[in-house]
Amino acid sequence: MERLFIDLNDNSYMISIDRGLLGNLQDFLGEGDRWVIVTDENVDVLYGQKLMQLLKDRKVEKIVIPSGEGSKNLQTVEYLLKTMLEYGLTRRSKVIALGGGVVGDIAGFCASIYMRGIPFIQVPTTLLAQVDSSVGGKTxxxxxxxxxxxxxxYQPQTVVIDVETLSTLSKRELISGIGEVIKYGIIYDYNFLEYINKNLSKLFALEEEVIIKVIKRCCEIKAEVVSKDEKEEGLRKILNYGHTIGHALETATHYKNYTHGEAVLIGMYYEALMAKKLGYIDESYYKQISETIRKTGISLEIYRTPLPVLIDCMMKDKKNKDGKISFILPEGKGKVTEVLLTREEIISIA
Structure with a gap:
């Protein structure tokens, strides 16, 4: 089993990575009076009953929400909080987030505000969640x-990554996770980017040695970044590469046309193109980035989303400054920088 320690002083925690960890989940729960598993309909079919049976000797309840980004809203938060109260959760209780990024984000958020904060455990079941959203404490x-x-x-108490859950993912969901994997190579570790290029087919095939190495390295990079800048006041912004355009795409299409990972992959491609046009990277490195992204098989066409609509969505991004849109753009191999652009500047380079 691979283990990583996330050093955040009082908020520190361990990430455990291996095959078959779901079957040993009770070893990671710690002390508590009650536990509630928050999951979605798709994951519940696969693992919900199995875990309830496994944890039958503890006081464990389960809450199931609809699958997909459409559930990640305040109405679902209210439903979760009401149900947690009905189940009698106290400050000694714990939330288990079992699922992808949507489940982890919303379960973690509810844990952070229920009775002013109770512990939660991340059990990510998608590649996207395992390499990104389950680590770092953003809810x-x-x-x-x-x-x-x-x-x-709000940091989790621990993160339990069972790579066996990846075998149930569709190719589209794998592509979503691989987008975030590629991102780490571009923003932080050029040697890792080259490793991904060399082993992309093995990554898609979920070869155990490669998948565990990739997940561990992604978690290491995110841990290094988050330990230096937990609340995104500086360095952590580099993790937003591809997200300015990606989030705008998701918002403009009402979270229906793209998965998060697909939107970020498209955002990474166009933000690399912006970096080339602005002179931050040369043609050769731009081609390497774009070819790596294209090798995933994703379509890079943006359908029925006019540029003015995308810019309107970008203007509402919480990372913007002084009316300018914040982009994280490549500026060298394994390096990125923040660039602030006005609406007019974006239109001029589009």
Missing amino acids: GVNMPQGKNIVGSF
Whole structure:
């Protein structure tokens, strides 16, 4: 089993990575008076009953929400909080977030505000969640005006990554996770980017040695970044590469046309193109980034979303400054920088 320690002083925790960890989940729960598993309809079919049976000797309840980004809203938060109260959860109780990024984000947010905060455990079941959203303590929900507008920084008690859950994912869901994997190579570790290029087919095939190495390295990079900047006041912003355009795409299409990972992959491609046009990277590195993204098989066409609409959505991004839109753009191999652009500047380079 691979283990990583996330050093955040009083908020520190361990990430455990291996095959078959779901079957040993009771070893990671710690002390408590009650536990509630928050999951979605798809994951519940696969693992819900299995875990309830496994944890039958503890006081465990389960709450199931509809699958998909459409559930990540304040209405679902209210439903979860009411149900947690009905189940009698106290300050000694714990939330188990079992699922992908939507489940982790909303379950973590509810844990952060229930009785002013109770512990929660991340058990991510998608590649996207395992390499990104389950690590770092960002929780929250979407509003019609934008993605993750309401939320909190709230670290999990522990993260349990069972790579066996990836075998149930569709190719589309794998592509979504691989987008975030590629991002880490571009923003932080050029050697890792080259490793991904060399082993992309093995990654899609979920070869155990490769998948565990990739997940561990992604978690290491995020841990290094988050330990230096837990609340995104500086360095942590580099994790937003691809997200300015990606979040705008999700918002403009009402979270219906793209998965989060697909939107970020498209955002990474166009933000690399912006970096080339602005002179931050040369043609050769731009081609390497774009070819790596294209090798995932994703379509990079943006359908029925005019540029003015995308810019309107970007203007509402919480990371903007002084009326300018914040982009994280590549500026060298394994390096990125923040660039602030006006609406007019974006139109001029589009």
